[in-house]
Each structure stands twice: as C-alpha cells, then as structure tokens.
Amino acid sequence: MPVDRPTRPRRLSSTRARLAFLLTCLCLVVGFAVHAQQAPAAGVDPWAVFETAWFDTVGVTDGLPHSTTTAIVQDKRGLIWIGTFGGLARFDGYRMQVFGQEPDSYAGAVLPDSYVRALMPLDDGSLLIGTNAGGLVRFDPTTSRFHVYPIGPGGTSNGKIFAIARSHQPNVYWIATEGGIDRIDVGNDTITRESGRPGDAHDMLARTFVVAEDKVGNLWAGANNGLFVRHPGGHFERVVSTDPAVDEMLHDQVWAIRQDSKERVWIGTGQLGAFYIDAQGQGHQVPGLSGKGGMARRRTIRAFHETPGGVLWAATDGAGVVTYDFNTGSLRTLSHDAAMPSSLPGDITRDIYQDTTGNIWVATELGAARYDPNGRKVFSVLPSPLETHTLSNANVHGVFVDPRGRVWLGLGMGRIDVLDLSKGTMRHLQLDGEQAERDVQAFVVAPDGSIWAGAQGVSRIDPDTFALRSSMVPALDSRLILSMQRDGQDILIGTYDGLFRYDTVTGVLRQMRHDDADPKSLVGDQVRHIVRMSGAWWYATISGISIAYDGEPGFTNLRHDPANPNSLPQDYTGSMVFDSHHRLWLGTFGGIAYLEKFNPRGPFRFGVIGAREGLANTKINALLIDHDDRIWASMANGVAMVEAGSHRVFDLGVRDGLRIPSYIHRSAAEAPGGELMFGGLGGLTVVRPYWTAPQAAPARLEITHVAINDKPLPLSQVPEDGGRIKLDSDGRNLRVDFALLDYRAAAETHYAYRMEETDSAWNEVAHNIPPSAIYTNLSSGTYTLRLRATTRGLDARTIESTVRVTVTPRWYESVWTQLAGILLCVGAFFGLVYLRTLYLRRRAQLLQIQVDARTRDLKAANERLAHLAGTDELTGSLNRRRFLEQAERVRQGAANDGIPFSLVLLDIDDFKSVNDTFGHLAGDTVIRETMRVISSMCRADDLAGRFGGEEFILCLPGALAEHALDITERVRHALGSLVIVHGDYRIRITVSAGVAMWRGPESLNSLLGRADEALYEAKNEGRNQSRLAGL
Template sequence: MLLGWLLLAAGASDAAGPRWSDLAATVFHNYGRDQGLPHPVPTALAQDRDGFIWIGTQGGLARWDGYRFHSYKADPTKPGSLHDDWIQLLHVDRAGRLWVGGGAAGLARYHAARDRFVPVPIGPTEGRIHIGAIADDGRGGLWIGSDDGLRHLDPARGTVRPTTFPPAPVRALLREARGALWVGTTRGLWRRAAGATAFAPVPLPKGATGVGALFQDGDGRIWVGTLRRGLLVIDPTGTAPRPIGGEAILSTGSVSTISAAGPHEIWAGLRGNGIASVDTATGRVRLIRHDRSVANSLAHNDVWALLRDRAGSLWVGSTGGLSYHPRTAGLISTILASPGQAGGLSASDPLSLLATRDGRLWLGYLDGGVDLVDPAGGRIAALRPGTSLPPDVVFAMAEAEDGSVHIGTRRGLYHADRLGRAARLVTIAGRDPHAAVTALAHDAGILWVGGDDSGLLGVAPATGRVIFRPRLADGGIAVIRRGKGNDLWIGSRNGLYRLDLATRAVEHIAPDPADAAALPGRFVVALLVDRQGRLWAGTFGGGLGVMTGRGADGRPRFRKIGVAQGLPHANVDSLQMDGAGTIWAGTDDGLARIDPATLAVRALRQADGSALIDYFAGAGATSATGEALFGAKGGVTIVRPGRLPHWTLQPPLVITDLRVGGVSVPVASFNRGTSIGPLTLTPEGNSLAVEFAALDFTAPERNRYAYRLDGFDRDWTETDANRRLAIYTNLPPGDYVLRLRGSNRAGVWAERELSLPVRVMPAWYQRLWFRLAMAVAALLAIVAIVRWRTRYLRDRQADLERQITERTAALRAANDRLGQLAMTDPLTGCANRRHFMARAEELIAAAQRDGQPLSLAILDLDEFKQVNDHHGHPGGDAVLARTGRTILDQAAPGEVAGRIGGEEFALLMPNTGLADARRRAEQLREAIGAGSVEIDGERIAVTTSMGVARLGRGDDFSRLYARADAALYTAKDGGRNRVELVPPAE
C-alpha cells in the first residue's frame, strides 16, 4: 500500500498499466429526454430505502424503476408538488427518508406514504436558498450547507437553526466514520472533531481555496475534490491533503463529485473533463471520457453527480444525460473502435485476429489494413490500406516460426515483418497472386492457404512452392485447424474435411438433417480442439457440434449445442479456449461460455461485461496469457481466464403504480409493509391495476415476474418485463390477497414476495339483506298464489293457470335481469371481464373444433388519462359509457363486446378472417372517433388504438390475447388512432 501511495504522489498514472487498461472502454448505457428524463442534465443522484434510483435534474425530479422514469415537476397550484424544478442535490438519511435540495427554493422532504413533498423552512430567506450539501449528524438530524453557511436540523423539534460558521457558501459536507464533521466551502476546508464544538481549518495546497466534494472510502481515507486544484487525499492517520498527480486535470481541474467504484477504485467526477478513475492499490489513474464516435461512452464530460448503487453499479449524471455502468465480474473487457483515441483501434470492424507469441495482437479490418497492438500500451504499428496493404478485406492472419506474419486479403497473400513495419505481396506457384485468401495456418514449416475458389494449398513459406494440393470437393475454405496426430481439419461452405498429413487422404464430413448425431450445419466457420482432443465445429445456422467419436460405421458423431441448449444464436462465428480450458463462442447475437465438462451453456450480455453483440466469422484468437479474444462490429471483446460468478442479487420487489377504479394510489406503504388494513374496492370503482418491478437494474429486460390473486386465481400468472401489470375488474365481493413475485436477471426468484390485501365491497344488490328480502318476497308470493288458486280453483281454473304462468315468467325475468347484471359492466353495458373470457373460451373451442376463423380486437382509448385529469371522473365515465354504446351498436350478431380494463375494451368476432376483422376494426375506430359527449358545456372526443389478431391453430385465449395486445402496443407506438394486425401463429 505504501508503494501505491508513493506512486500516487509521483504521478504514477503515466506508467504503463495492466494489460489492455489503456484500450479497454468503460461501457455505459445512456438515458436522456427520449427515454423519459424530465431534463437532459441530471445534477443529483440517490437510491432510496425501497431501491428506486432518484435523479434530480435542472428541470424536475425523476424516479427510475428499471423500465420507465416517473417524473415530478414543480406546480405552485398543486399542493404537495415539487418545490423547485432545479434539483441541486438529493440525500437519503439513515432513516431512509429522501431529502431534496433545490437550486433556489430551499429544502423539501419526500413524504413517501402520500407521494408528495413537504417544504422544510430553513430561515428568513426561504425561497431564495441554494442548498449545496447535506449530511447526517449521527443522531437523526441533518447538517445543511447553503450559500449563506451551515445549518442544523434538530430531529426532535423538526426545526432548523443557523450556525455562525463558516462565513462562506458550503459546497460539501461529510460526517466520517469516527464522527468528525468535514465542511468544504468556496474558501477552504474545515474539520470539527467528534465531541468538539469548534472547527479547525485544514491546510490545502497552494491555490486550492475551494472544495466542491468530500468522500470517505472503505479504508478510511478522506478524498477532497477542489474547485480549481483537482483531487486531494488525506490518509486515515494524516492531517494534510496530498494531490493526486500524473494528469493535468487532476491538479488543475474542478471536481464536482466523488464515489467508490469498487473495492480499490475511486471515481472523481470532473466539470468538463469526464471521470478520473484512481486505483487505490497501484496509484494508477485513468480517464473515462465522452467519445462522439462511441455510442456507449460516457454521455458527456461535464459531470455533476456520481452514485454507486447497492448492486455495485455506477450511475453518472452529466450535461449529456444519465449514464449507467453495471457491475460486472471484471473478467470481460471491451475495446471499442475510436479512431481519435491515441493508441486506439484505427478502424471499427476487426474481421481477423492473431495473438502472436510475443504477447501482441494483430487486427485485420473489414475495410482493409492491419493494426499491431501491445496490450500494455495500445497500438504500436499499423499497415494502412492502400499503402502497405490493398484497400480490401483482411480475412486471416498466421504467425510464422520467425515471428513474421502472413496476411490473407481479398486481393492476395501478403507477408509482414514481425514489427508490422512493411508488407509485400507473396506469389504462390500456379496460383493467381491477387486471388482471395480466406484462411491461413502455419504448421511444421508449412503454410496452409485456403481460398474461395482455389481450395487448399500447402506451401513452402520461403519459396512459395506448393507442397500439398489436397483434392477437396470445392473451395470456400473458412478455417484451418491442426488436430491430434496427423489430422488437419478444414472448415468450408460444404462441410468439414479431415486431411491425413501422413497419407494425404481426405475425408469429407457432411451434415445430414435426418441424423441427429451428424455435423449440425453445412457452412463450418470455426474450429477448436480442446484439452481432451475433441473437435468443436461452429457452423452458420446449425449451432455448434462437438465430435464425441465415431460410430460403428466409422462416421464421426457429434453432440449438438444450439439455441435450445442456450446458445444466443445458431450462427457460431468464432471458438476460443481460454487458459483455464473453458470454451467461449462468439455468435451473431452475443457471447456464450461453455463448460467443457458438462457442455452447459451460459449466454452473456452487457450486464456481464460483454458490450458487443455481433461477432465476425473467424475473428478470434487466444493470447499467450490465456485470454480469449473476439472481433465484433465496433471493437474487440477480451475474456480473461477465471470463474464467472452466477448473478445472485436479490432485488427488492416494488409496486411502481397502483390504481383503484382508475385513480392513482400512493404505493410506499404497500412496498414497506406499513399499510393499515386492506385496499378497498367499492362497487363504483371495482377495478384494480398494479404495476410492479424487481429493482435489478443491470439487465431489467431479463427479469421475470408472476402474480396471483388468492381467492380468485387458481395458479400463478407468469409474465415478462414487458407486461408487469396485474389487472382485475368487476371482482366478486370478498377478501383477497394479491401476491407478486419477481426475479433477477438470471431468473432467480427473489425470496421476498409482495402481498397486497384487497377487500371488494358488495353492491346493494349483492348484499345479504337484499338476497334475503328477495327470497322472502318470492316465498310470500308463492304462498299467496297457492292460497288464491285454492280459493278460486273450481270456478276460475283457466284464469288461475294463466296468472300462475305470468307470475312464473316474472320471476324468471327477474332472475335473468340479475344474471345480466352479474355478466355486464354497469357503466358501459358491455360484457364484464369474467363473462367476456368465459364466452371467449366457448367461441374459441367451437372455432378450433369446426375449423372456422375467429378474430379478436383489443381497443384502448388514446390519452384517456388527460380526460380524467381535465374533466374528472364524471367526464371519463361519460366517455367510457359512450364508447361502450358505440361498440355495442357496431357489433354484428354473434359478436361479443367486453370491457376488460379501465379504458380497454375487446371485440370477439366469430367466423371472421383477418381481412374482414381489419375492416370491422377500422369501422369501429372511425365510429368512436366521430362521436363525442358533452360535459359542462364542452364536447369531449377521443380516439382509439386497436390491435387485431386471428386465431391460429392450437391457440387458446391467452395466446390470442397476447398477440392482439402486442399489436395494440404497436399501434400505440406508431402514433395512436390506428389499427395494427398480427397474423396467426400457425
């Protein structure tokens, strides 16, 4: 550790760092206004006790659940709204409360249970106070730094009192682990020891008069970010700050924020200069900067805020938006093409890779040219297209015994010296010198050359004389690999070949779709021989085949590994074995790790550190240190040997939106288990919509979900990240419990479930007294009829029979009306959700049995929330009622119309194909859009978006509904007020 700090003081960041450190990119996922941020400049970040990420911006506050931003804006006319749209800072105290510091309007506390903000008066100048810093005082109170000094919030009284120190704007506060309070101002740094009452100045280096950030790391060091003199550090046992040298911006730049980025890594956010990453173990400093040519780089170099969340991932707020860097195992690095970076890759698409014995990496590009890269220092040489090499594709490279390199291009074979200074065209006897060379291999003094049309040649490297000319069925050579003994394996467009180097016999191994143990694909582009001597063959379209031996007939037998076994794509572009013997496959849709013992496959994505997806055929190599290297569109993936841990994060499961009868309800008390009593649904608002999320931000699209309403649902309903919504309408009266489950990105279910008690109140006609009254009335009527009929039986027998018939019919009509009420949505007149689904199952079963067409249309009113917001629920109910009448009026005989959600309707059309269903849907859309209702003298009109799907063979209602619902979302995304179709799944 002492050596590391000596290096820091001496500016050790200029020394060569670990392998690839100067080239490896820190990859981010960036969010901006297009993704829902209320303003493109995030200035403050925090994670609350529930796990939500809060983002303060210059134009409002946002809460992120992994899928969407819920925004809060200042609105003086709305009680409990945000007090100031310019959020200067966010702070979560030890009790889990979120505090919001405004740029001008002072301080507010977020009241989670009521989903509103409570202003906190902090002085006579309230309304013009700029909050610069907040820190816990260790006793439940807060220290508050502002433009006019330091204040303290008393936890018992809830009042704020000013202090007499310091007489300068406070920009940073830190209460260290031992209880001391550090105060950074525009004029310097002060410290008050635990138990003391006075502040002592902390001497700063010359010119470092202002402090903008303070942070204590896990080893007890205090990091000081200055306003004009960069980054300083104070040892746990020291008193004087020392500068972090080696980079000009670290001695003269302005540090706005500091955070731990890992066990031995500190990030310092710089105003205008990106992020300085300091390795506290080695003292090395590297810069993380925005690069216009790299989409996944830091959003902007003007950094305002940093946050390390509970999963260990990093969030960055900058002038260009919100940047997210997920925590990874650290085994995978990415080199992104950045022509403007000193020592970086000179082109974007490395089509061929060669790791030489001296530890360097050669990269040949799709557009021509070759880079020679030193892992410790970056690019050290380049053969430029049009100068040293032809301006065309570099397909393959191979290292000769003397360290020189042969380069196969679309325009011939070239030979370069080991330092990559020059290259010359190689002439092979009897071969067109400008014919394409697609595969190369050096073995035992022979250069093997494969081409598109010329097949395979064994050449003496020094003279160009052809030694071997094996007879293959065709050309199209993609890869050459030496196997066990005398085997030379050749992958081509027409299968696999084995050349016996002793006898020169050629064996052709072709795929056979009828044989499950045959080669899985015809076009073989990748070959590998593992430590057990097994041959692995990667194909286009057929996945991966592992040769397990030969059958009784002598034919090779393969174990197939495809998409069904976990490969991310059936096109396997490159196969590499790392230094630990693990097999890695680059595919057209990402990287996969394969256990050589079990053949178990694990697909990797950006959350695992694999930022690139589309790999190139044949673009792979294994370095002398055992790293697996892959070329892809946009750069190179580097996989170091080591254990790739399984993702075991237990993400908190939270409700993100809750609506009862279409009215939003605050969710915090349900997330924290502090709600009093069940959620009550009245007859007038008998609908429940719950949106929920598992807060694993690393890859939220891979999270899984399930829900069940105990007392109503028979089993769990599983869904994915796109449909995290449980909706129930017209529930029968009674007590229920809605149970919610969520998983992390690896599909591991969180141990904690959310339970939401629900009580549905009965309507007047569903209450016991009404039912008893009806039963008594019916009994009395029967008794009266019997007595009356007995009295007049003889003289009015015919008349009595007529009256009995009339009374019986009246009772049946009453029962029919009660039944109709139970099946009908009272507001719209359409079938309710339960009746609609029952009818749907009957009609689908009949259609499947009789082979008749059937189509389903899902309708959702556009911008319906605005109707409720501007006209209240009476206006919304009027629009819904008018929509229901329109659907019923437009429905043809035999069709079933239902209301299945708040503003969501469905129309089931038996004996109707997709074309007719589209025509019917367009007519219905026009009819809805043509009408309006009048509320308070104003005409209200709405439009609708519709998704239509036709029943496919083997479909049940859930599959038909899912496809129609997907079409509905397409219509929404396509601009609303339109109809989208989806064909049946045959």
C-alpha cells in the same frame, strides 16, 4: 489545522533490487509453465487499459424533466431519485414520476424551485431536497406532498442549498448553503445555524459548497475560500499546511469532501484537482490528480465515490470522471467520446452514487449515466479515433495471438491493431496496396518468425519493427484470404477459390479445388478454417469438412446427410477445439457438433447441441474452451456458454457485460491470461471465464406504483413483498406497476403476473412494455397477486414477489345482506314454484284431456291404417303381406310346440276367359264370391287370404295332410257348385288346389314352394282337382 506532506519511502539497495528482479523473473517462468494447466491467478488486470466502461444513459427521452442532472440517490425501497435543472424524478428502471413547479406534477406535488441541487434519503422513506432558490424541502411519502422549510429565522441560512450530509447523530443532517452551515433534526424539524458563531475562523466565508462529518465526529466544511474543520466541542478553523502546494489547494474553493475506507479525507477543489488528508492530519497530493496539471484539467471536482474494490471516482465539472485505483495507483479518465455512444454522455458531472445492487450512477449535463461494475465477466474493446487504446475499425474479422503473447486483430479496411497486454499498448497498422480496403481475416507465423496477414493477398509484418511488405505471394494478390496455417516450411492458405499450399523456400504455389467428378477432391472451394489434428489436416468449408491424412493422396470428406442423424448437422463448418477429455467440438451453422470419442480415422458419429438444448441461435461462428471444459460459442447474434458434461446452455446477456450483438465467423482466440476473445461487428468481446462479481445486495422485485380507479396511492402505502393492497367498496379497478430494481438489462428481463384466484395461468408482459398488472371490475374478496421477473445470463434467476389484495364489499355485498337476499330469493322462488305448479297442474289436466282424445283418435286411425295395410281391398280378406306375417307366427309356434299345420294354395281355373268373356268387373265379382265361400268354410283359427290375382291361400293350424286335403276338397266342391250372378250373367267356376303339410324345421318359403308345386301338378293333370305335396 496544519497539514504536512509525509516523507517518501527509501529506495531499495541495488543488491535488493537485483534480487527482487531475479525473483520476479523466476515467478514469471513458473507462471508460464503452469499456465496451460490452470486458470490464471488473480492480479493486475492487463486488459484494464483496453476495457471500455459502458454507460447506459437515462435522459429526456426516458422521461427526465431536464437533461442536466445534478444529484442522484436511492430511497429505502430501492428506487432512484434524480435531481435536475427542471425538477425531480423518481425512477424504477422503466417509468418516471416527475415532480416540478408545474401543477401537473406527479400526484399534484409541487416543488418551490425546479432546480434541484442536493438530495438525501431519510430512514422513514422521506427525502430531503436542496434547491437552488427555494430552500430546503422534505418529501412526505404518506401524503405525496412537499414540506417547505422556512428561510431565515427558524429555517435555513439561505435559499440556495449546495449540499446535504449525514451526521452520526440519529435524525441529524448538515446543510451547506449560500449563507453558511445549518443543522436540521428531522425528528422535530428544527434547524439551527452552525457556522459564523463566535470563535469560528474569522476568514471563513459564509458561502459553503460542501459539508461532511468524518468517523470521529470532525465536521469538514468546503467554503468559497478553502477548507475548514470543526473538531467535536470546538470551533471552525482553517486547515493549513507547511507544504506550499498542499496549502495552495487548501485555500482554493472546496466542492467535494469524502472520507474513504482507509479513513483518509479526500478534498475536491475548484481548480487544483484533488488531494487527501490522512488519519494523522497530513496532506498528500496524488500525481496526475492534484494540481493544475492533473487529469481534472483545472475543472471543479464536484463529488467523490469509493467503490467496494477500492477505486475512487471523482466527478469533474467538464473533464468527465477521473478514477484512482488505491491498489495500483493508476489513474484513468472516463469522458464523453463522440465516436462511442456507450461512453459517458457528457463531461460536466455533478454527482456520483452507487446503488445497493452495485450500479454506479453519474449525474451529467446530458442525463444520468449508469455503469455496472458487476457486469464485467464480459467486456468490450470498442472503436474510436479519439482514444489511444481503442480500435481503429469497428469490425474484428480475425483474432490471433503471436508467440510473444501479443493480440493481433484483423479489422476492416485493411487495418490491424496489435495489443501488447504486458505493456498496455495498442499499435495501429494500415495495410497498403491491394489489401488497403479489404478485411483482414487471417494471420500466421511464417517460418522466419514474421507475421503474415491475409486480406486480399498476403502481407508480411516484421514482429519487431512492424514494417510492412505487401504481395508476399503475387499469385494470390487478387484472392481473398480466409484462413492460414503453417505446415513446416509451407503455408496452407484457404480462400474462396480452394486451398493453396505455398512453399516459402522454393516459392512454389499449388492449388487444390473441388471436383464433382472426383470424390476424393476437396469437399468445397470456400476454405474457412484450417486445423492440425493428429496425423492429419482438417479443412472446414461451407460444404463440409475435408481431411487430409499425412502421406495419403486426396481427401476424406464429411458432409451432412439428412438420412443419417449422426452426420454433420450442417455443412457450413468452422471452429474446431478439443476439451481436456479429448472430445472434439465443432461449430456449424446447424449448432455445435461434438465427438465424444475422437478417433483420427473415425468413425465420426456426431452429436449436436442446438435449439432444443437451449441455443438462442444455431449459426455458430466460433468456439473456444476454457480451462474448466466450458465451451464458449459466438453466434450470429450473441454468445453462449455450454457445460461440456451436462450440455446445459447459458445465453450471455447484458448483465454479464455482453454488449456486442453480432459476431464474425472464426474470429476468436484465447488470450495469454486465459481470457476468451471473440471478434464482432462493432468491436472485440473479451470473456473472463474466472472473473467473479463483487458481492452486492440481491435485486428486489418491488411494486413501485399503485393506482386504484386511476388514482395513485401515496408512496408510503405502496406495499412491499408480502404486503397488502386494500380497495374500498368503490375501488374495483387496480393497476400495479412493478420492476426488478437492479436497473440492468431492462430489455432482457421478462415479467409476468398472476392473480391466483382469477387467473388460470401467468400473464406474460410483452417485450419492451413497462411491467404492470391491470385488473378491472374486481369482485369483493381477498386475492393473492404474484409477480415474477426472470433474468438472462450466466446467473439467470427468477425472482417472485407476492401481495394480498382485499376488495371491500359494497353494502349489498355484505354477508347479512346477501343472506337476507338469499332467503328472500328462496321464498320468492318457492312461491313462484307453487303458483307455477298450480298453473301447470291445471294446464296439464286440460292437456291430458286433449291428449286422451287425440290418443283415441290416433289409435283408431292407426288401427284402421293397420287394417287397411293388411287387408285386400277387393275381398276384404288378408292380403299377401299380412297373411305371410301371421303364417310365420303359426310356423314359429309349430316349431316351439310341435303342433303341425298345413298350407293350401287355390287358383281359379281359366280365370282369363272369365275376364275376356264377361269383363273385368265380372272377374272382380268372381274373386269376391270365391273369397267369401273360402272364408265361410274356414275354422276360427284358420287363416284365409288373397295371395294375388286369382290365387287364394289357407293356413290350417293343427291340420295334418289328410285333414287339410279333406278341407280343401270341400272348398273345391262348394266352389264348383256355386253359381255367381253378375248382371244378366250366370257364371260357374272351378278351382285347382295344392296342399302341403309343414315338416320341421322347414321355412315358410319352402312350405309355400311345395304347395305351389302341388298346385301346378293339379293344373297340369286337368284342373278342378287337389293335389297333396310330398313330405
């Protein structure tokens, strides 16, 4: 088949060229005029040459059986399969399931050869595997076993399989082998030989490295001696060209073939790079990619891949990956950089694959590398001494944009890198003298247009020639420069030792410092940032903010006041920016402070956005605002975006492209195109606020492995979202491995799971632990297992997946068995209850007899105790306590019924002489006999008792005073005539008495008192008489 070089387009005439130039200039002028009012328009990315492609590597430490990877594909469930020199691995982003020749391969599935050369996922979930010596193999997910196809008759032409390609016919695939091209129908597992037939090109060697079918059905074959094609219904014929250069490439080894979106067929050769054949059959070289001098450096091109954005990736065997942009024609090499761990891990690349969520995987000799083209809202410019468009030092201490739109980066060790975005160049400068080993933290445009750089002292840089002059201000050569701004002919310089104002005309240098005795002095000596406001200069220090109003002496100082919630949230201050609504935003080490209505003269009532609003870190290093009034903040350990109106906070993450973890104070600036630049420890972070990721399929939260009683399920039985897991009667232990299959930012994806019927809350998976849901001793029944993944970043999302879990009951857990068991238990229960009732009833009767007997004894004992407690031991009558209790009841009855009663107190006259004369025993006899006489003369309702010692008391219910006095007199006379015999003694006594009648509502104590007074009246008047108390 002849292939010819197309004719070159004609050049534009000189008139047309001038007109085009003028139109271009006009467009540029208009573009610069409107730039400040709107986001930059889409076009050629000026950062493309500086943007570092960040690769994450999956290697041996992650579980790969061998570091050299050869083929990468994704199955229908979304899992990545990686072929290596040492076996095959199935990867879910966290775990590897490895298949090899060893008996301990996953699920016991053993490959005939561990060197995997080619992979092809099939629609039924199975996988075709081409090995180096073991022939063609098919993995069956229903059994988790490998089916090995025969080699020779009825099988493949050779045991070495180089490539597998899809045909447009259902279930049909093409196999490139050491012995030729084969066709396999996976529907019936038949293999037929397709090359070496009568009519095929006689010079076509059997050794075929690659085979591919284009959209019209042409079958392209890359053989050991060139490119061949078979048109539908025809035979293989050699592809030739009348262009000697193209024809030479057509006769080289062909290892890669791919048809792009423009229906061009790209050919990768053994030593001569790559070229393409257009739809008309003409061959075309690509400058820089084709020929021995191309970027492939005479290395074999092993694979192609076209991205949705129209960029061709070419994998080379030793020169890394070469990319070719169809839109701009630009070429770029992605290769290993020993100074950059995020670069491609190895330059020997054998395959390129883009998964459904957009990740581009590259098979290298040092692992599988993954690049995320969707995570480019944020990108990094990284350091490396091996590349021309990388930084000369890792730490970016200052970022500055000069009037020409060039980006100046102040780096460590006195280095400065200048990025000219319009030209795509980077210039490296090295300060000398005292600044050679110091961090470059500040830049300013001097009145003469030169660039001044501050490190230790100040240097001047010619903006045209980049000539350096050190020690512009000799007096500052020993001081570290933190910030600089121009004020007319003066330069304001912030240092650790206060603020300096340098007159560039006279050379006069003035210093302003903090003075504790002067409240209008500078608030602090460490001046970190200088900002021009309306009619004033604002100086941010670590001790607060000083404001110098034009024409006024001294400073107005703003500090944090713990007693004032509207003061600065923290004294360590830095960046200050305004949004389009003239709100001031201020970075502090206590969060983002803001003034809703900025007035240059105050009052300054600050609000704050901090941890409560969602900031992951409140130490704000720098602030920038995009054209949509979104605030972007670099923090001590990350970058956040804040919506100005709602104060909603978004923490950027790896999915956005954020890779540099730590940032430097005040190191930030907006690029001419609206990009936001933040200097960090490890490189420069660039944010594209308006960049939108290409459309890609949403990531799925999938179950990737299920084990029941530690036995893995066949992969075909692993359920998808909404599926079911069934455990038999012996399977009560369940392990479910799951993962979000976007393979991005595993450390920033938070997982949780919950079995709704058993878990009251979500079970959170610990950080850096592969997500698994583990349950043991599950009871029979049906459960709902919910899985959850939460991502971080500007597009943070929560993805959930659900699966039903059914646990089959054991024989004794069936409904009928349980019902019979329940009935038996109920019968046994009632039987036991009846027997126990009989037993308890008999026991209760015996206990009742004992209780009754003990109750009687207790009652008698209590009655005796009660009697003893209320009885006078000597006389057997009522004692004082019991008498008063019963007398009180009489008083209460009298109060209720109006029935009168009287109280009588009697006392034996001169009782002491009885004891002294006859002895105490005789005295006791006298007291007993006296009580006996008194009791014998009382009525049935009367109360009589011993009041204490030789005193006695009577309560006479219903007795008026005269009646009571009469009774008392009879008692007194009876006692006066009584002769008490005690041994040989005859004793006579007399008594004195006091009578008192109750008068309502008198208390008992009052009544006793009146009776006592009457008694003592009788005593005082001669004894042996009764007296009636007055009413």
